[in-house]
Amino acid sequence: MNYTNSLIEQISFNNQKYFVKRDDLLHKDFSGNKARKFYYFLKNDFPKIKKVISFGSAQSNAMYSLSVLCKIKGWKFDYYVDHIASYLKENPIGNYKFAKEFGMNIIEAEVPKTFKNDELFISEGGAVSAASFGIEILANEIRTWAKENQIKNLKVFLPSGTGTTSLYLQKFLPFEVLTCSCVGDDEYLEKQFLALEKTNFPTILKKEKKYHFGKLYKELYEIHNELLNQTNIEFDLLYDSLGWLCFEKYVENFDKKDEFNFLYIHQGGLLGNISMKERYTYKYNS
Incomplete structure (x- = not known):
């Protein structure tokens, strides 16, 4: 059974090129960052x-x-x-x-x-700390892909709950890892980093407003649907929607975006979308 080495594909979202690491496709029952x-x-x-x-x-x-x-x-x-x-x-x-x-x-x-x-x-x-074992494999997959495709200027992004994946990715990657806090605030995320490592943290992107985890926000539902429409990829509504909101804003305001490549790591977790979609549909489409 394949639990590693997910494909990386190129997408265009709102006229910006991105690469997506499809960890949602690792295995039907065992996928994503978990x-x-x-x-x-x-x-x-x-x-x-x-x-x-x-x-x-x-x-x-x-x-x-x-x-x-x-x-x-x-x-x-x-x-x-x-x-x-x-x-x-x-x-x-x-x-x-x-x-x-x-x-x-x-x-x-x-x-x-x-x-x-x-x-x-x-x-x-x-x-x-045992999570570092699998995340180092993920980092090596990204390094190999970047080397084979001669990609030097790369920024890697993924949203964070506990921040474990982004933390260990930064430890094992030569590229800057970007993330945003989804469960608690940025201070909570930094405390989670410190519980596992003492230095070399990923960069936390600031959010435009405070989001309460699990609460419904129209802009998160909208970006989820827009991603699906433009890329034909379904992302997680809890983490990926907020992640894309932060990441896209960062890329838009990044001065050297023509010189860099941007890799988004899909979080998997699509089973959670079943209940989230019900809630969103009831709130915004009923």
Whole structure:
């Protein structure tokens, strides 16, 4: 099965050339940045481990990817959440639905403080140093592509939740890595960087206004639809829409854009779009 080496294709969006790393196409069940973060756990043997424990939201991309990982490895999977909306319980959809189908045991409670010897705890969103294993492979794929295509002036962009992927990409790439904060503010993102590394951080692009994670914004829905119309690529509504909003603005205002190439890394997470599209359609199209 192919969990690495996604293709890079060239697109034109609003008359600007971009390259897109299609990590959404890695594997139908294990793709995007979470496949990179969890690749270490997929490729290595953990003979003592029988269960994975993690926590986060009930529609998390990481939750779904971990349920797939556990199914492949034959592990049990306990996932802790603060709250599951009654509507979601009665009408399972998106990551929640499919993670349960892969065998996830979801628990409405605080995550335990201690774990047994046969339990593996993975922080929310995969913010762990082991993520560097898969992200270094991603960086090497980008380096190889750039060398083969004689691309020297390259800027790499991806939006951040915990910032783990962008942080380790900057560690392993000779190019500037750009990102924007999607879950918390920029200060939150910098704290997440510091928890894993002490230096060499990616560049955080400023947002024009404050966005609350998971809240609906018309401009995010519009850029999602515009990208789909112009490029025939579906991007994630939670991370990629805000990412493209920030990245496009940066490129527009970048003085030397004719001298540089711009690579966007697709975040995957398209199962999450099922529930997000329902919400957006209800709000703006009903």
